[in-house]
Amino acid sequence: MKGKKKKLLYRSFDEALTPKEKKQLDELLSASAELREEHENTLRLRQRVSEHAPGHFKPFFAERVTNEIKIRQRKALQDPFYESLVRAFKPAIVAATILFFALVSYNLIKSERISVGSALAEPEVSLDQALDPTIILTME
Amino acid sequence: MTDQEIIREVKGGNIDAYTEFVKRHESRVAATVYGMLGNCAEAEDVGQETFIRFYKNIGNFRGDADPLTYLTRIAINLSLNEIKRRKRSRLTSIHKAGDEVLQIEDTDVRQFDDTGEVVQNAINRLNAKYRSVVVLRMIEGHTTVQTAEILQIPVGTVLSRLARAQDKLKKILQPYQGELI
Numbered sequence: 001m002k003g004k005k006k007k008l009l010y011r012s013f014d015e016a017l018t019p020k021e022k023k024q025l026d027e028l029l030s031a032s033a034e035l036r037e038e039h040e041n042t043l044r045l046r047q048r049v050s051e052h053a054p055g056h057f058k059p060f061f062a063e064r065v066t067n068e069i070k071i072r073q074r075k076a077l078q079d080p081f082y083e084s085l086v087r088a089f090k091p092a093i094v095a096a097t098i099l100f101f102a103l104v105s106y107n108l109i110k111s112e113r114i115s116v117g118s119a120l121a122e123p124e125v126s127l128d129q130a131l132d133p134t135i136i137l138t139m140e
Numbered sequence: 141m142t143d144q145e146i147i148r149e150v151k152g153g154n155i156d157a158y159t160e161f162v163k164r165h166e167s168r169v170a171a172t173v174y175g176m177l178g179n180c181a182e183a184e185d186v187g188q189e190t191f192i193r194f195y196k197n198i199g200n201f202r203g204d205a206d207p208l209t210y211l212t213r214i215a216i217n218l219s220l221n222e223i224k225r226r227k228r229s230r231l232t233s234i235h236k237a238g239d240e241v242l243q244i245e246d247t248d249v250r251q252f253d254d255t256g257e258v259v260q261n262a263i264n265r266l267n268a269k270y271r272s273v274v275v276l277r278m279i280e281g282h283t284t285v286q287t288a289e290i291l292q293i294p295v296g297t298v299l300s301r302l303a304r305a306q307d308k309l310k311k312i313l314q315p316y317q318g319e320l321i
Contacts (some may be wrong), residue, residue: 010303014277014284015295045309049278052259055174057184062162065191066155072192073155 005035013046143207150198161207162191168208168280169215175275176219178264186222190215212282212290216272223268262312270305273298 008025011017017025029036076083104119111118141149141160149157166187173187193214194207201210263271276287277298284302288295 007303010306011299014299014302041310042306045306045313046278048255048259049263049274049309050281052256052263052279054171054260054275054279055179055183056170057166057187061166061184061187062159065162065188066159068188069155069158069192069195 006038009035009039009042013042144203147198147201147207150195158195165208165211169211171280172212172215172275173219175263175279176216176271177222178260182222186215186218189218209286209290212276216290220268220272258313258316262309265312266305266308270301270308273301274305277302
């Protein structure tokens with residue numbers, strides 16, 4: 001069946017056709033047995049689907065909804081201090097974490113060595129600098 | 141009491157007035173949710189969450205708007221989220237159990253005895269975007285314009301989705317030709 005005819009047929013179920021379109025559809029339907037069959041099939045299908053009652057909630061659904069709202073409200077009231085603290089510091093914590101990782105990455109790239117010291121940009125210490133000079137003197 | 145009066149009461153802090161509002165609209169929301177998800181345990185949770193979300197945003201609700209449009213939009217969005225969640229968990233299950241899970245979706249409608257089950261199974265086999273137009277337009281009887289408004293898509297898109305959904309439904313229900321359709 002040609003797409004245009006079918007489109008017009010389907011549209012007739014969901015939209016008001018103009019008088020010209022309606023006349024055109026009537027003519028098409030009287031001329032084509034195939035289109036008439038399609039019309040019948042579509043009508044039956046839509047009837048079946050519209051008669052279908054998908055389901056309903058269990059009894060006292062409305063009361064359960066209201067209770068759940070009350071429970072959630074109570075919960076929110078119980079912890080207002082903790083929640084406001086989290087809300088206030090969350091952006092700062094996120095920003096600090098991002099900054100920390102950015103600095104670590106920068107330090108690692110700059111030092112070209114992977115170690116905790118280079119990640120934290122600690123100055124490189126030679127063996128002599130590391131040893132206590134008094135110990136060195138004693139040893140001598 | 142009209143919907144607007146109840147909403148005014150609820151906005152004023154009378155939460156018990158909301159019970160009446162839920163009672164008034166639960167059957168429509170149930171039709172949307174069950175139509176989208178089929179008869180499953182999650183449907184009631186999605187229905188409950190729909191009303192809770194509406195309650196949370198009741199302060200922003202304009203008095204002149206139809207609350208059912210908003211409720212239906214929330215119900216559709218939450219159902220679509222649930223369908224996505226199912227898809228994700230199904231993919232995980234496929235990794236765990238081979239192709240066994242895919243067969244559930246491709247179940248032959250001939251195995252169902254009840255007409256309602258046959259129709260619902262056929263609807264469940266539609267892609268979510270086609271399923272939503274079928275539920276809103278063909279089951280709940282919203283007009284094409286209302287369907288477009290709820291789904292926030294153009295009317296032309298609703299019409300083309302409806303056409304494709306009907307073609308697919310006819311194909312799925314082919315074994316029942318003459319009997320059901």
